[in-house]
Amino acid sequence: MRQRKDFLEDESATERLGEAIGHMLRPGLKIYLHGDLGAGKTFLTRAILRAAGHTGRVKSPTYTLLEPYTVTLQGHTVALCHFDLYRISSPREFIEAGFRDYFGDENICIVEWPEQAGDLLPKADMEIFLTAEYQGRTVELRARSELGATCLENLYPSPNT
Ligand SMILES: Nc1ncnc2c1ncn2[C@@H]1O[C@H](COP(=O)(O)OP(=O)(O)O)[C@@H](O)[C@H]1O
Ligand SMILES: [Mg+2]
Numbered sequence: 001m002r003q004r005k006d007f008l009e010d011e012s013a014t015e016r017l018g019e020a021i022g023h024m025l026r027p028g029l030k031i032y033l034h035g036d037l038g039a040g041k042t043f044l045t046r047a048i049l050r051a052a053g054h055t056g057r058v059k060s061p062t063y064t065l066l067e068p069y070t071v072t073l074q075g076h077t078v079a080l081c082h083f084d085l086y087r088i089s090s091p092r093e094f095i096e097a098g099f100r101d102y103f104g105d106e107n108i109c110i111v112e113w114p115e116q117a118g119d120l121l122p123k124a125d126m127e128i129f130l131t132a133e134y135q136g137r138t139v140e141l142r143a144r145s146e147l148g149a150t151c152l153e154n155l156y157p158s159p160n161t
Contacts, residue, residue: 001143001149001152001153001156001158002142002143002149002152003140003141003142003143003152004140004141004152004155004156005138005139005140005141006138006139006140006141007133007136007137007138007139008040008136008137008138008139009135009136010135010136011043013136013137014040014043014044014047014137014139015043015047016047017044017047017139017155018043018044018045018046018047018048018050018051019047019048019050019051020051020155021044021047021048021051021151021155022047022048022049022050022051022052023051023052024151024154024155025048025052025071025073025078025080025108026073026108026147026151027073027076027078027105027106027107027108028104028105028106028107028108028125028147029108029109029125029126029147029148029151030103030108030109030111030122030123030124030125030126031108031109031110031111031124031125031126031127031128032110032111032114032121032124032126032127032128033045033110033111033112033114033127033128033130034114034115034127034128034129034130035129035130035131036131036132037086038132039130039131039132039137040130040137041084041112041130042058042060042084042112044128044130045058045082045110045112046058048110049069049071049080049082052071052073052080053071053072054069054071054080058082060084061082061083061084061112062084062086062087063087065083065084065085065087065088065097065099066081066082066083066097066099066102067081067082068080068081068082069081069082071108078106078107078108079102079106079107079108080107080108080109080110081102081107081108081109081110082110082112083099083109083110083111083112084111084112084113085111085112085113085114085116085117086112086113086116088116088117091116091117091118091119091120094116094117094118094120094121095120099117100120103121103122111124123144123145124144124145124148125143125144125145125147125148125151126141126142126143126144126145126148126151126152127141127142127144128140128141128142129141129142141155
C-alpha cells in the first residue's frame, strides 16, 4: 500500500492514529508532517511518543527547532528527534545547525514543516498531510519507501492478506 486517506473526526481519533504509529516505529524511520498551523502535527507527535513509551512532557519544538527523545524499541534504545522547522530562516540554517547529522539510519525523525529545509532533507519514509475539515482533520498518509509502505500496511492491514 502506498497511500491512504482517512478522516479523524476528533482529537481521540488523532490520538488513536498516533498510538498506532507509535507502535510500529522502526530505527531510521523518517516521518514528515505537513499541514497548516493548528493542523495537529505536534498533537499527533505527542501521541506517537506516548505510545512509544515516553512518559514525560512533549514540548513543541517551535523555538528550539529540535526536541530529542529516546525510546525503547524491542529492548533497543533509539533516539527520536522531533523537529519543527517553521522558524528556520533558510535551508542554510538547517545545515549550520548540524541537523543533517541527525538523519542517519538509526534515528527516528519526525519533522514538522519539512518544506522549510528545501531539498536538504533526505527522503521521507512516510509523509503525513493533515488538513482541518469540518470539526475534524483529514489525514493523508503517503509511503515514500519500502519501509514506509511496510509501516502503512501495519497501520491499515489489508483485509485480504
Ligand atoms: N481530529 C481532530 N479534530 C479536531 N481537533 C483536533 C484533531 N486532532 C487534533 N486536534 C486539535 O488541533 C490542535 C492542533 O494543534 P498542534 O498539534 O499544535 O498543531 P500544529 O503542530 O500542526 O501547528 C490541537 O489543539 C488539537 O487539540
Ligand atoms: Mg506544531
